[in-house]
Amino acid sequence: MKINMPRWFYQLASPKWSYDFMGILLPWFATAALLLLGVGFVWGLVFAPPDYQQGNSYRIIFIHVPSAILAQSCFMLMAVASGIGLVWKMKVAHIVAKSAAPIGASMTIIALATGAIWGKPTWGAWWVWDARLTSMLILLFLYVGIIALYSAFSNKSSGEQAAAILTLVGLVNIPIIKYSVEWWNTLHQPATFTLTKKPAMPPEMWLPLLVMVLGYYCFFAFLLMARTRLELLERENKSSWVIALINEKI
């Protein structure tokens, strides 16, 4: 069976083309991220009304929630990129997945850390074995494993393919882990804290949150493209277009 993908899809397989394409998009995403994050930060941290129960300590959600969303989206992106890389044997896709992994791991750490900081005044504990916390922790372990696998191989492209296989296996496992952890939790300690049910937020609160989430996505895209471009240059350092590019700069 022959599948015809659109032309731009095959063009992305060319490192040079991808490098240039991302170079065009990069400043737009950087500007959007700067604007959205700036507006979201000030709006959320200064102008949004304090919570009637938690006072001002709830404001950390403006960082916590976007990081948690990004941590999960990043894994999805890595899985899609890995799948494309393995099926079409595209080096660029593998490089995108590789560049995304540390960003996703950082987002997971930020989500866990801000959650702990928020948990201390609100629940009175830095950590509880809540289903959500636990599955985020496991997500972090998956990221750590994938990053370790990248660096274990001396041949970079083998490491990328190995990590791609692991990412896809991890993707299949994520829903199983999520549901098993949720079920485990409800069985062991019947809802001491319900994190899963969000209180209905007024628009003054969720609007800045939405701006922050969008800002995080733009920031993520910016970071990912910058990292991918750097990795592309490093990997293609023998090819004529990189040499020409460097000569141009000097």
Add this chain to the structure above:
Amino acid sequence: MSFFVHTLQRDLLLAFRNRNDIVNPLAFFVIVIALFPLAVSPDASVLSTIAPGIIWVAALLATLLSMDGLFKNDFDDGTLEQVLVSPQSLVLLALGKVFSHWLMSGFLLALLSPLLAVMLFLPTQAILALVSSLLLGTPTLSLIGAIGAGLTVGLRKGGVLISLLVLPLYIPVLIFGAGAVQAGVMGMPIAGYLALLGAIMVFSLMFAPFAVAAALKLSIRN
């Protein structure tokens, strides 16, 4: 199919000629479990509450311990490469090796577990839950572990890495396995847990051999 049987026979024969490989993970399993009464408390009430978790974690680690060498010899002496260039399927090879690994690790651990359950004062009614959950859960551990083994077989320091890759993926099996035993202790029905363990096993039986084959192909080419 004959290739699967052939791989299985060969691996079992190799294992019987080299019995240490079979005994070591079992000894590890027993020793790890013996450490807990020394470290936590010899008190029967304490031990019986943590016994399901201890036995399951020890079984998981014992399976992982023997996982490192699953493809090592065949990789080093070129057997895997020969299989790859031959018309035989790597998937069947993976399946045969995983099955023989399970027979020598998970299956024997399950047979050994009632003894340890008694030593940890696990109530008698939970022993059936323990053995059946181990029998249904450990094949998944072998299957998932084989993916990690396949990915790291070409690396010099694969040992620690494989646990890093595989342990997070073991968590659902651990939860349902230990959960089944705990339900057994409390006299609650365990069929739901066993059904889930079985479902996870069938699911990984369907997909894991292909991932193992892909991983092996990659390691050979590297």
